[in-house]
Amino acid sequence: MFDLKKYRKKSPWILHYNAGSCNGCDIEILASLAPKYDLERFGVINTGNPKQSDIFLVTGPVTYRSRERLVELYTQMPEPKVVIAVGSCTCTGGVFRDMYNVEDGIDRYIPVDVYIAGCAVSPELIIDGVVKALEILEKKSKEMEKALKLFKEATSENGVINRRNVALKVGEVHEEN
Amino acid sequence: MIEILLILFAPIIGGFIYGFERVVRARMQNRQGPPLLQPFYDMFKLIDKQAFIVNPYHTILGIMHFITLWVVVAFIIMGQNLLYVIFLHLLSSIFLILAGFSVKSIYSHIGSNRELLAALAYEPILIMIAVGFFMVNGSFDIAVIREHDASIASLFLLFLAYLMVMPIKLKKSPFDATEAHQEIVGGVEIEFSGIFFEFLYMAKWLEYIFVYLLLMLFAGDNIFLGIGLFIGVFLLLNLIDNATARIKMKHLIKIVLSLGLTLGMCNLIGLAYV
Numbered sequence: 152m153f154d155l156k157k158y159r160k161k162s163p164w165i166l167h168y169n170a171g172s173c174n175g176c177d178i179e180i181l182a183s184l185a186p187k188y189d190l191e192r193f194g195v196i197n198t199g200n201p202k203q204s205d206i207f208l209v210t211g212p213v214t215y216r217s218r219e220r221l222v223e224l225y226t227q228m229p230e231p232k233v234v235i236a237v238g239s240c241t242c243t244g245g246v247f248r249d250m251y252n253v254e255d256g257i258d259r260y261i262p263v264d265v266y267i268a269g270c271a272v273s274p275e276l277i278i279d280g281v282v283k284a285l286e287i288l289e290k291k292s293k294e295m296e297k298a299l300k301l302f303k304e305a306t307s308e309n310g311v312i313n314r315r316n317v318a319l320k321v322g323e324v325h326e327e328n
Numbered sequence: 329m330i331e332i333l334l335i336l337f338a339p340i341i342g343g344f345i346y347g348f349e350r351v352v353r354a355r356m357q358n359r360q361g362p363p364l365l366q367p368f369y370d371m372f373k374l375i376d377k378q379a380f381i382v383n384p385y386h387t388i389l390g391i392m393h394f395i396t397l398w399v400v401v402a403f404i405i406m407g408q409n410l411l412y413v414i415f416l417h418l419l420s421s422i423f424l425i426l427a428g429f430s431v432k433s434i435y436s437h438i439g440s441n442r443e444l445l446a447a448l449a450y451e452p453i454l455i456m457i458a459v460g461f462f463m464v465n466g467s468f469d470i471a472v473i474r475e476h477d478a479s480i481a482s483l484f485l486l487f488l489a490y491l492m493v494m495p496i497k498l499k500k501s502p503f504d505a506t507e508a509h510q511e512i513v514g515g516v517e518i519e520f521s522g523i524f525f526e527f528l529y530m531a532k533w534l535e536y537i538f539v540y541l542l543l544m545l546f547a548g549d550n551i552f553l554g555i556g557l558f559i560g561v562f563l564l565l566n567l568i569d570n571a572t573a574r575i576k577m578k579h580l581i582k583i584v585l586s587l588g589l590t591l592g593m594c595n596l597i598g599l600a601y602v
């Protein structure tokens with residue numbers, strides 16, 4: 152049979168989001184897209200549009216203000232999708248760990264498929280990570296994608312809906328129910 | 329027979345041109361670039377993706393845009409009236425603009441606005457080109473224009489004006505403010521996803537066919553000149569695309585309207601009186 156799944160691997164479109172990083176890793180991501188490392192030879196396009204992308208590249212330790220946007224972007228991406236955490240601070244908090252204004256890593260909020268360590272990560276590692284993510288992307292089936300509860304109810308005051316702090320931590324849902 | 333085949337395979341040929349262009353652009357930047365079949369890989373992937381429908385009109389208008397463009401290309405290949413072709417092409421742009429306005433996304437609205445403004449800038453030039461062909465060949469019929477000698481010498485100024493229209497239609501810098509990939513995230517295409525985005529993606533390939541077929545009309549019955557024009561302009565456009573930055577919408581309209589209209593008018597007046 153004509154298998155559409157194998158084409159997923161050949162045209163990964165990337166969405167890049169900065170959840171409060173120091174910009175070190177963002178520069179490395181741009182470097183890996185630029186002529187020297189040329190990620191485009193794998194068919195990668197940096198789309199910037201969540202509705203048309205397959206790979207979610209996140210940098211940064213998730214500041215309090217970026218949580219809702221992170222989850223929003225994740226939910227706006229159509230299945231199948233993979234998430235790559237680029238940089239130590241994105242994986243665990245890194246140099247920002249235990250600071251008062253950040254969460255420790257994006258996996259507190261969204262499921263992550265590939266972790267790339269390094270502060271800052273080198274473009275070679277990013278390319279390795281993307282290639283690894285493509286293997287995962289090919290294996291993903293629609294059944295594997297379980298709906299996750301990522302938001303809690305928005306509060307409303309005087310009829311004005313306040314969507315600040317609606318992002319839900321992984322594990323928080325069990326404590327509430 | 330060959331016409332029917334050409335019409336049927338028009339999107340695929342356009343896809344090849346697009347893929348080849350990505351390779352050429354990569355080589356100009358001294359990198360390897362994606363494989364030639366990359367646009368088709370993208371297409372197969374998009375079939376398999378989940379699709380979000382924002383509202384039914386939005387998706388239907390997107391598909392209509394693709395179908396009308398295909399009809400436009402078919403009309404050119406069959407040698408129909410040039411004015412029909414240009415107005416039908418305008419209709420296809422209108423479908424896209426309406427689709428952009430039918431959703432709530434602000435980026436989509438900005439994209440539609442810019443698309444409308446761009447249409448304002450290039451449409452008069454396209455019509456003047458049609459008038460120029462009429463004055464040289466005595467007919468609006470593309471079949472008749474194709475039988476006459478190459479008219480690029482007598483329509484040279486209009487040809488230059490058309491060179492300014494091409495980057496707008498193909499979304500190439502310096503005139504790519506309508507799409508503006510990182511700035512307004514693709515403009516009208518932002519809310520399309522999955523298989524519905526694919527129609528827009530293929531419409532982009534058809535746009536290539538449309539633009540280059542119009543270009544080849546300047547060569548008349550001289551096939552070799554036509555192919556030469558195609559290759560020359562293709563390389564020139566990519567070179568300009570790589571070498572320039574995006575300009576603002578305001579400046580786009582000013583440059584294209586003032587320069588293009590002047591060039592076109594000079595050419596038409598020259599044809600009428602000289």
Ligand code: SF4
Binds near residue numbers: 176211272
């Ligand atoms: S991992 Fe290091 S270099 Fe990268 S964003 Fe975090 S702090 Fe900056």
